[in-house]
Amino acid sequence: MKLDLDTVQGFFRASPFMVDLGVEPTAVEPGRVQTRLAITARHGQHTGVVHAGVIAAVADHTMGAAAQTLVPEGHWVLTAEFKVNLLRGAAGEQLECVARVVKPGRQITFTEAEVFAVAGGERRLVATASGTMAVTLA
Numbered sequence: 001m002k003l004d005l006d007t008v009q010g011f012f013r014a015s016p017f018m019v020d021l022g023v024e025p026t027a028v029e030p031g032r033v034q035t036r037l038a039i040t041a042r043h044g045q046h047t048g049v050v051h052a053g054v055i056a057a058v059a060d061h062t063m064g065a066a067a068q069t070l071v072p073e074g075h076w077v078l079t080a081e082f083k084v085n086l087l088r089g090a091a092g093e094q095l096e097c098v099a100r101v102v103k104p105g106r107q108i109t110f111t112e113a114e115v116f117a118v119a120g121g122e123r124r125l126v127a128t129a130s131g132t133m134a135v136t137l138a
Helices: 005-013 016-021 052-068
Strands: 023-029 032-038 075-086 094-103 108-119 122-137
Touching: 005 016, 005 023, 005 052, 016 052, 023 052, 032 052, 052 075, 052 094, 052 108, 052 122, 094 122
Parallel strands: none
Antiparallel strands: 023 032, 032 094, 075 122, 094 108, 108 122
């Protein structure tokens, strides 16, 4: 399935949870998607850093979108499993996530992502993720 930035932005706009969080795709190429999220107070947890659930959701949906760029027409990608490694607290103006397909397949696709916090122009790695995506009929 050939996907351009407009199409992937449409996928994100069709996902109410991603809209609610404020996640937006910023770059797309086959097997790779980049997203960003402007950090607001509602994304935080009690210590003032971004909640782990927000980071996990951004990584998961971005990995799924990366996998979606490589599946045939008439198929969708659903997360079968994912893991997130939280490396440090995330704070700043925005999160950026870069996801890529490591191993595409007819039924299962393996993906990875890195999530960065951007503060004062400095970009720091705050989490890594890996995901197994199931390829299903639409």
